[in-house]
Amino acid sequence: MIIYLVGMGCVGKTTIGRLLAEKLGFTFFDLDNEVEKYYQKPIERIQNEFLTLYGFREKASVVLDQLFSRNIDCVVAGTPAGLKFAYNSVYKRHKKDKELYSIHLFDTCENVLNRLTFYDIDSNPIDEPMTPEKRKRYLREIKADYNYFKSSYERADLRVSIEGVPLHDIPDKIVAELEQLQQ
Template sequence: MIIYLVGMACVGKTTIGRMLAERLGYTFIDLDEEVMKHYQKSIERLQSEHLTMYGFREKAGVVLDHLLSKNIDCVIAGTPAGLKFAYNKVFKRHKKDKELYSLYLYDTCENVLGRLTFYDVDSNPIEEPMSPAKRLRYLRDVKADFNYFKSSYDRADVQVSIENIPLSDIPEKICNILVEQHVLPAGV
């Protein structure tokens, strides 16, 4: 079975995905990491090679297609556009053939703002001091991103709110919801 996590940037797909994979005994895969490994370039450098994000997403969709072709139980941390554009085409094609479930993780925009991380052009983490004016600007950006991708999040098989839930409790909550939805067997 493959569980494909989608949601806003910095909602926690990678952190929670790792924890969920460990809880289930599955392999964890980060789509961004696999895209960078496949093309031997950082995400920002790959994006800069295309006139539009659509071209980049088509290229990244090739990697998602390869990952979904594997016959391993895994949790894949996707992108904010995880069920939109080229990613959705790939996902729908593979969903016909295998146990593949999309799971939308969501939280408030204010909570996501508190988890924002910043990277240089080579995908190295950098510090970004946050003045009140910057916080307000980034909050507007987070809300705009959410509104842009919301229709694709509605396509997810399962939706899980992580608002105000301790990080350590989230994998168990997800497993309980997946059992309730008959995605996972009882007792997992």
């Protein structure tokens, strides 16, 4: 079985994906990390090779295709565009002949704002002090991103709200909801 986590940036796909994979005894992959390994350079530097993000997504979808082709039980933490553009084409192609489930992790935009993480061009974490003005601007951007990708999230096989759920309880919630879906 392959579980493909999608959702907006900083919703917790990587953290929750690791915990879920550990609970199930599956292998865990973070798509961004796998793209960086495959192309041997940081995400932002790869993105800078293209005029638009569409070209980058085409290139990154090659790595997603390879992950889905491994035929191993795994959890893959995708990107905010996880069920849009080239990523969706890869997902649909593999969904036809695999036990593959997409799960949209959802939380409030305000909670996502509190988890924002910033990186430099080489994918190193950086500290970004948050003034009230920056919080307002980032919250607007988070809401805009969610609205942009909303139609792709609606394609997910399962939508799991993590709002107010303690982190250590989220994998159990996902497993329970996935079991209901499979019945």
